[in-house]
Amino acid sequence: MNDTIAAIATPVGEGGIHIIRISGPEAVAIASALFQPQDGKQVADLEPQKVVYGNLIDPANGQTVDEVLLIRFRAPHSYTGEDVIEIHGHGGAYVSSKILQLVLGQGARLAEPGEFTRRAFLNGRLDLSQAEAVADVIHAASDKALTSALAQLKGKLSEKLNTLYDALVQVLAQLEAAIDFPEEGLEFSQKQQLEQRIQGTNREIKNLVDSYRQGKIYREGLKVALVGKPNVGKSSLLNALLKEDRAIVTPHPGTTRDTLEERVRIKDIHITIVDTAGLRHQAGEIEEHGIERTRHALAQADLALVIFDGSQALDTNDALLIKEVNERRKLVLLNKSDLPTVINKDSLLKQVKSAVALPLSATTGQGLEDLHEALYQSALDGKTVGESLVITRERHRQALAEAHAALARVSQSLQEDRSEDLIAVDLNAALEHLGGILGKTFVDDLLDQIFVDFCIGK
Ligand SMILES: Nc1nc2c(ncn2[C@@H]2O[C@H](COP(=O)(O)OP(=O)(O)OP(=O)(O)O)[C@@H](O)[C@H]2O)c(=O)[nH]1
Ligand SMILES: [Mg+2]
Structure with a gap:
């Protein structure tokens, strides 16, 4: 240095x-x-x-x-x-x-890449989460990404984490006093009080962990997989969303063999749409490879657009699809609404465990506006930007999740009246995880990992 x-x-x-x-x-x-x-x-x-x-x-x-x-x-x-x-x-x-x-x-x-910012961190000009936010501001590709990166750069996340950190330090001080003067020990009522404070702090930590899905969508956009049995109109829908003939569409089931990824923007959210090979039983060898990729795309997606052909009765391939998307966040679409509807909607909704199925015609464009709005709402998850603090990095999510688990153990131990020493170990672990986000404690390897994402000169 x-x-x-x-x-x-x-x-x-x-x-x-x-x-x-x-x-x-x-x-x-x-x-x-x-x-x-x-x-x-x-x-x-x-x-x-x-x-x-x-x-x-x-x-x-x-x-x-x-x-x-x-x-x-x-x-x-x-x-x-x-x-x-x-x-x-x-x-x-x-x-x-x-x-x-x-x-x-x-x-x-x-x-080196990011070395100016690294020095800023080492000299205490900003903490580690703020240093990361510098890279996020530079890479921001939408208003939402920029707003949350700037909030983090200005120290909103740091402020929150410092408050939580300080609250835990106070609890630790009480525990340590009890460890140092065992004859005075902690009384039952004191332990109850401490436990309540731990639980309150831990609830806030949990909220931050849960904000990650949202934060990741602000930073990277929403990833959506178009899934359905062959011929329901997945590729047609991709083209309709892109307003361009990107994917091959034919009347023959099994046209799409490989996943195809494209980006669109709905208002200020980036949406990555992945068109996939249709899921079906007894597919040929090439199609099976495609179906493997469909499953992979589904696993990677934030949201599955589950497409049915409303002009046909449900069959065993639809049943296969329903099983695949069972545990996923999804939006159900009934395509080909320009044709007479044959499908039994109520029975379908019960089977896919969804409250609504949007009618849609990929060929006429009918229902496309509603789909746009539904996608946007799903990206926002009922929130408006700036309303609450979100975390956007996997590193932060992981550290917060670890802190959460450690504090849950602290709560448990307090309830079970275990020794203060033991409780202090878990509490210290939680503090270390929280402090790690801010860079209160760090190892050079971590800094190397973070700053390698920066450009030279930043
Ligand atoms: N009438 C009508 N036909 C549609 C609609 N959407 C798609 N089609 C037709 O359905 C057929 C299959 O469309 P694709 O978009 O290739 O279907 P897919 O789901 O991608 O099929 P695979 O790639 O084989 O899995 C084509 O003949 C489309 O023109 C629609 O909304 N209404
Ligand atoms: Mg297709």
Whole structure:
């Protein structure tokens, strides 16, 4: 952490400007060797956070390499918490890499992906969940993703987790007092009180764990699998949703052999739709491979669009489908509503355990609006954005789930009047998991994993 790092912070290629970032103890010295402010001042005398115009010089021959703007940030008032120099040059790929080479020539080291943000974390400028949010803001592809990433960056999640953490620390302090002065021990009523506090905290942790489905949908979109027996109109529906002839449609059952994935956007939610091979008994060898993939797509999906042909009575292949989607989140569709309805809807709903079946015609487009709305509602899960805090990362979900399990053990032990030592072990485990999200405790491997997702220069 004692060296000075540098990187081009803007995307590769040509553009209006390129930004070269330098961070570390030598940042100012390096800039002094390469930059001549227009007004004749020295870099070391430049006022922090002011933009200065001047020439970037190659010290080997004194020639101007580019006309640039330079900003100096003085530690600790910078993104990384260190001395930082930003050079804004013309946006050529050649000129920017030339400037970077000159900076490296003055003793800076090329930064690793995410190293600026990693330093910001290590210097206490942001906690680990906020550092992760930086990557989420950069990768956000919808309003929802951006809103939740920004909330996390601003510390909404950290605030919540810190509150829960502090509540548990207080309980731990009481337990430890009892451990240190065993003759005073915890009275029954005190234990009851502690247990109530643990349960309250644990309920909030559970809510956060449960918010993951929602958070993941904000971040990555909703993944939907179109499933049904052959010929019910799955591929036709994919095409109708995409408004484009993407998948092959024929009157022959068994047309789709492989899964096909496409993205659409409904309002501000990304939806990935996977068209699949029809499920049926006694399929041929090629179709069987396709059906395997259908099962895989179903397992990966957040929601199954379960399609029946309303113009035909249910058969054994529909029964097979019903069994496959039994335990899944689903939306039931009765396609071919332009034809006379033959299917017994009530009996179907009972069998698939669904309250509604949306009538639809993939060929005429009838019912498509309702399907859009149903998909959108399913993505939101009855919530509006910003209403409640959501977690968006598997790492957070896992840590919270572990903390939840540990606290459940704490509750149990308190009820069973077990020793304070034993209870403290579980409570400490819960604290460690919560603290891990914020980076209160961490190992370098974890940081490597998190920051590898970043671009160089961030
Ligand atoms: N009348 C009517 N025909 C439809 C509708 N949707 C699909 N079809 C027809 O049903 C047949 C099968 O459509 P596909 O979209 O290929 O069905 P699929 O479910 O993808 O079939 P597989 O890929 O074989 O599993 C084609 O002849 C479509 O034109 C609809 O809403 N109304
Ligand atoms: Mg098909």
